[in-house]
Amino acid sequence: MKPKTISELSAGLQTGQFSSRELTEETLKRVQADTLNAFITVTPEIALAQAEAADARRAAGESGPLLGIPIAHKDIFCTKGVRTSCGSRMLDRFIAPYDATVVTRLQQAGAVMVGKTNMDEFAMGSSNETSFYGPVKNPWDPQAVPGGSSGGSAAAVAAGLVTAATGTDTGGSIRQPAALCGVTGIKPTYGRVSRYGMIAFASSLDQAGPIASTALDCAHLLNAMAGFDPLDSTSLDKLAPDYTVGIDAPLTGLRIGLPKEYFGEGLDPQVGDIIQEAVRTLEKLGAIIKEIRLPSTHLAVPAYYVLAPAEASSNLARYDGVRYGHRCDHPKDLLDLYTRSRNEGFGAEVKRRIMIGTYTLSAGYYDAYYLKAQKLRRVIREDFLRAFEEVDIIAGPTSPTVAFNLGEKTADPVTMYLSDIYTIAVNLAGLPGLSMPVGFVRGRPVGMQLIGGDWQESQLLRVAHRYCYC
Amino acid sequence: MLEPSDVKKIAHLARLAVGEEEIPRYSRELSNILAFVQQMDAVDVSHVVPMAHPLDAIQRLRPDHVTEQDQRALFQSIAPLAEEGLYLVPRVIE
Numbered sequence: 001m002k003p004k005t006i007s008e009l010s011a012g013l014q015t016g017q018f019s020s021r022e023l024t025e026e027t028l029k030r031v032q033a034d035t036l037n038a039f040i041t042v043t044p045e046i047a048l049a050q051a052e053a054a055d056a057r058r059a060a061g062e063s064g065p066l067l068g069i070p071i072a073h074k075d076i077f078c079t080k081g082v083r084t085s086c087g088s089r090m091l092d093r094f095i096a097p098y099d100a101t102v103v104t105r106l107q108q109a110g111a112v113m114v115g116k117t118n119m120d121e122f123a124m125g126s127s128n129e130t131s132f133y134g135p136v137k138n139p140w141d142p143q144a145v146p147g148g149s150s151g152g153s154a155a156a157v158a159a160g161l162v163t164a165a166t167g168t169d170t171g172g173s174i175r176q177p178a179a180l181c182g183v184t185g186i187k188p189t190y191g192r193v194s195r196y197g198m199i200a201f202a203s204s205l206d207q208a209g210p211i212a213s214t215a216l217d218c219a220h221l222l223n224a225m226a227g228f229d230p231l232d233s234t235s236l237d238k239l240a241p242d243y244t245v246g247i248d249a250p251l252t253g254l255r256i257g258l259p260k261e262y263f264g265e266g267l268d269p270q271v272g273d274i275i276q277e278a279v280r281t282l283e284k285l286g287a288i289i290k291e292i293r294l295p296s297t298h299l300a301v302p303a304y305y306v307l308a309p310a311e312a313s314s315n316l317a318r319y320d321g322v323r324y325g326h327r328c329d330h331p332k333d334l335l336d337l338y339t340r341s342r343n344e345g346f347g348a349e350v351k352r353r354i355m356i357g358t359y360t361l362s363a364g365y366y367d368a369y370y371l372k373a374q375k376l377r378r379v380i381r382e383d384f385l386r387a388f389e390e391v392d393i394i395a396g397p398t399s400p401t402v403a404f405n406l407g408e409k410t411a412d413p414v415t416m417y418l419s420d421i422y423t424i425a426v427n428l429a430g431l432p433g434l435s436m437p438v439g440f441v442r443g444r445p446v447g448m449q450l451i452g453g454d455w456q457e458s459q460l461l462r463v464a465h466r467y468c469y470c
Numbered sequence: 471m472l473e474p475s476d477v478k479k480i481a482h483l484a485r486l487a488v489g490e491e492e493i494p495r496y497s498r499e500l501s502n503i504l505a506f507v508q509q510m511d512a513v514d515v516s517h518v519v520p521m522a523h524p525l526d527a528i529q530r531l532r533p534d535h536v537t538e539q540d541q542r543a544l545f546q547s548i549a550p551l552a553e554e555g556l557y558l559v560p561r562v563i564e
Binding site for chain 2: 093094095097190191204230233234236237296298299301302303305306313317320321322323324325326327331332333334335336337338339340342343346351352354355356358359362369371372373374375376377378379381412413414417428429430431454
């Protein structure tokens with residue numbers, strides 16, 4: 001049973017070609033034989049129990065695209081009774097006492113959880129190399145990183161270990177690994193998917209979304225994930241549409257903007273060529289291509305590396321070694337308990353960001369850093385809003401290069417930060433963004449990013465769907 | 471440029487027991503990051519209203535009803551050190 005799309009697997013389940021239990025056993029075999037380090041925890045007992053429950057639901061007359069489909073969750077989502085590590089030593093022995101809303105909703109839709117995927121520690125990274133559990137290898141080339149922070153999810157889908165997985169995206173953590181692994185991933189509008197039970201990194205930017213091999217599969221997953229949740233105070237009370245409706249509508253007349261700033265210095269010319277070729281394909285499909293300007297693009301990464309660490313330093317203050325998480329041995333007093341537990345529990349990148357955030361929020365520096373970055377955030381969003389007066393969606397590269405080699409960018413944090421140069425502004429603006437595979441350079445995948453206006457996930461999915469079936 | 475004394479102060483505020491031998495590295499790395507974010511100064515944003523939420527949404531309130539159940543035993547089952555319903559920490563008051 002070769003890895004297939006959700007739609008194909010769902011058809012097999014519906015016609016009785018195989019049961020969810022058989023499909024899940026097959027999936028578990030692949031996951032347990034994984035050599036990419038894509039998983040932190042495999043959950044065979046839960047998977048088989050959920051598969052049997054799905055088979056029983058189908059026998060009782062229920063159907064649905066996700067019923068009985070094995071998937072994986074990024075290890076940032078709390079899963080009741082199962083270790084939820086967030087890629088950190090701090091939570092290496094943390095058994096979540098409840099399920100994230102995303103986990104609950106996918107389970108209600110009948111999806112079967114086979115395990116928890118590897119990720120950069122607390123989602124802070126662009127290569128999956130900051131994980132306490134070691135880096136993930138890119139299935140296209142074991143020398144290459146899979147991207148991050150949802151590197152395990154993207155690699156697992158690309159390698160066909162599972163047909164789909166969940167991810168989260170604070171500055172590109174769904175789109176960049178999807179691009180580097182040659183799969184499709186979508187970060188919805190901020191507030192579209194509940195953050196309840198999703199371990200917080202930068203709360204005003206974090207958003208969950210699906211990673212799968214096709215846009216249609218992403219639409220099926222997003223249908224289950226999206227929607228208002230009273231348990232998340234930033235969830236927006238707005239009805240989520242059926243994302244599969246209209247997904248195959250032609251692109252005739254759709255106005256696609258290419259930001260000049262996304263094709264300049266820093267972009268690998270060969271990646272640029274592949275993107276231009278994909279643009280020509282979209283044009284053949286009926287889209288109207290226009291050049292646009294996003295003049296504040298260069299300010300996005302600097303503003304992000306003030307805002308995200310500031311929010312992280314506050315969110316990660318809760319890890320104190322008292323109520324849960326790592327605790328140092330033989331603390332001599334309370335301060336020693338806090339400081340040693342935290343120093344031992346967190347890795348280098350997380351500590352850097354906590355310290356940057358602590359500094360920029362400290363007395364006397366707030367206006368120069370945090371407040372200024374919040375003002376730039378508005379400037380960046382207004383850039384996009386102006387662009388959307390002229391075009392319906394924006395397209396460009398997801399990442400300036402294809403997957404880089406393991407170890408290539410670990411020595412200099414700022415170099416690593418710049419690999420998210422095209423994705424970060426989208427989080428700052430709160431907009432939906434999608435990455436779809438459009439080709440290869442030197443045997444490594446290239447992703448095209450599509451950016452939409454608020455709540456325009458359906459548009460992005462439609463463009464990606466039409467592109468891959470043309 | 472952050473001096474070693476600045477890094478020590480930040481580490482204390484962040485409650486991180488950073489080792490003496492790590493201070494020079496953090497001093498260099500944090501200074502590089504701060505120099506990088508300084509690019510923000512290239513534009514004048516004095517007239518711009520800061521943005522805390524992309525859709526300018528405000529905090530939603532809910533009725534003040536008790537919805538949580540008592541799950542103390544479950545929560546404490548994952549605590550590093552708990553006894554008789556209490557989280558144990560080193561003695562604070564002698």
